[in-house]
Amino acid sequence: MIGFLAFFYQNVSSVNKTMNRVKKIIAILLLLAANAHAQFQQPWVIDARHIKVDTLLWDLTDLSKAPQSRWLDDSSAVRSLLYTSVDFEGKPTEVFAYYSNPDIIAGRPATNQKFPGLVLIHGGGGKAFREWVEKWANEGYAAIAMDLSGNGADGRKVEQPGPEQSAEIKFQNIEKGNLKNVWTYHAVASAILAHSLLLSFPEIDPLRTGVTGISWGGYLTCLVASLDSRFIAAAPVYGCGYYDESDVFKQNLHALSPAAKKRWMKFFDPSAYLPYSKPFMFFINGNKDKHYNVGPYIKTYELSKNKQICIIPDMPHSHKDGWEPVEIKTFFDGALNGNPRPFVATSAITSDKNQLTVLLKPVASKQVASAEFYYTNDVTSDNEHRAWNHIPATINEDTQTIVQPIPKEGYKYAFFYLKDADGVSGTTVFLKDGKMD
Structure with missing residues (x-):
């Protein structure tokens, strides 16, 4: 395109003066084409222009960059690594994660095939689940699952851990004034950075990435999918917004001062961001979930413009029960993996x-x-x-x-x-x- 426009521009100079206007138009087209070409060659950057909040807590441009990382195990069927994340209480942090893809899990050399990618976000009391990554790699996806409690593979703290998943850090820390010392800030940043790291791998198709999370991970999925425009599809399991109406979590919010509760809902509740979400959302939950009850769940999915709902009667609440439903794979196969299988719709x-x-x-x-x-x-x-x-x-x-x-x-x-x-x-x-x- 650029070469063609340049050739045309050079030859049009011999035409009479009435062509000067055409030359100017072509010069503009050359500039636009060059800019588009340059942008295409740049790393994938989150477009935050659609997020219409008065104060955006996360630096999404910075989080779009692949973090520094190092392999701890680069030879197993499911590999492990550390990557840098945002500071916590003024100190640098690193995050432990598992990774695999269909080539690695099959024990074969890289095939130069482009795979769809998934970011897997655990819930409360969870960790980076090796078996979750293994499950998705066997299904044809490259997958990364990170630990959001500052722990490594053996449950011990990494050298530079981020925050733990305590109620104090999730809720009470907001009373201290620094929003970036609240667990949600760090967890969202770490999940987006995992996506940026995934996108830096040559085997990942950047136009086919998704995110799914369970319980607190479903809550984070709602936030991450709303903030990170690079995702194509997202499947929050159980988790939703309107935490001040949850049968369980409202107790933690009601224990805060009125000003702190208002700040928490403004900056950390998914209801503040879901109206701006870009990915296709697949909300899956039970009808009797202890933590994410029907009322706020309805209000949450109604905020999303592009969605599908799946209610599993009496669905148990656990990590295994949260990643088990075949409907989640059916959703991602249709949205990302080029294998659409229609739901009963x-x-x-x-x-x-x-x-x-x-x-x-x-x-x-x-x-x-x-x-x-x-x-x-x-x-x-x-x-x-x-x-x-x-x-x-x-x-x-x-x-x-x-x-x-x-x-x-x-x-x-x-x-x-x-x-x-x-x-x-x-x-x-x-x-x-x-x-x-």
């Missing part, structure tokens, strides 16, 4: 004559093997102990719909849970406050 829900009608997307209607309607009117129990009912719903293949009479007692919350012949589930969003006419 719905396009609309209507309520008429005391009946709910779910309209299936055409590709999904033939896939539905079972459909159930879950609903609850329990408004006195906490989310973990809320009583739910469920009944079979009617699948109408001719009209590509699922129909269900509204229960006589109505419902406070409800959702449809669908499965295809392979056992992969798809769900509607949560429905609220349904009544009979």
Whole structure:
């Protein structure tokens, strides 16, 4: 492109003066093409212009640069390394991580193939999970999982550890005034730096990267995906925003001074950033999760413009249960790995004559093997102990719909849970406050 424009510019000089305007236009095009070429050659930089907050705590340009790193083990099927992160309490820090990709996990020489990449973020009480990286490498992904408690492979502190995952550092530290000494600041920065490190590896396709996290890692996924525009897809598991409405975490926030609580919600709650998220979001949770209850969960996913919801009935809460659902792989395979497999999907829900009608997307209607309607009117129990009912719903293949009479007692919350012949589930969003006419 640049060479062609230069050649054209040189030859147009012999044309009469009426071509001067054309020469100026071509000169501008040359400059634009050269700038575009230069930008293409630069490292992938986060574009933060879409994040419309009055004060952005993280330096996203700096976090876009690959951190210094060194291998601790560069020969195993799942390798380990240390990389530098942001300062904590005025001291430099380093983060331990595991890494692998399909070539490494198979024990073969590098094939020069470009792989989709995933950043894996553990939850409270977690660590860098070797088996999580191994799982995704075997599925065709390059994956990095870091420790966000300052620990290494053996559970001991690294030489320059970051903050621990204590409630004091997560919440009470904000009372001391320095926002950058709160755990969330450091954890978000470390996760974004892991992405920058991943993007520096030659085997990574920079146009096919995603992030997923479990519990507190799901909370971080909401933040990281909102801040880091380089991600294409994100799957927060359990975690959501509106921590001041959580059955569990609101206690920590209510213990803060009113000013500190307000600052925490402004700078560290995902609700402040999710409206600006760029990646395709896959929100997956249970209906009875202890830490991330239905009310704030609905408010959280409603902030995202580009999303899919998956509600697993009675889904247990743990790291293993959080990375186990086949729906997460189905999502990333479609979004990143060039292997789209349609979910059982719905396009609309209507309520008429005391009946709910779910309209299936055409590709999904033939896939539905079972459909159930879950609903609850329990408004006195906490989310973990809320009583739910469920009944079979009617699948109408001719009209590509699922129909269900509204229960006589109505419902406070409800959702449809669908499965295809392979056992992969798809769900509607949560429905609220349904009544009979």
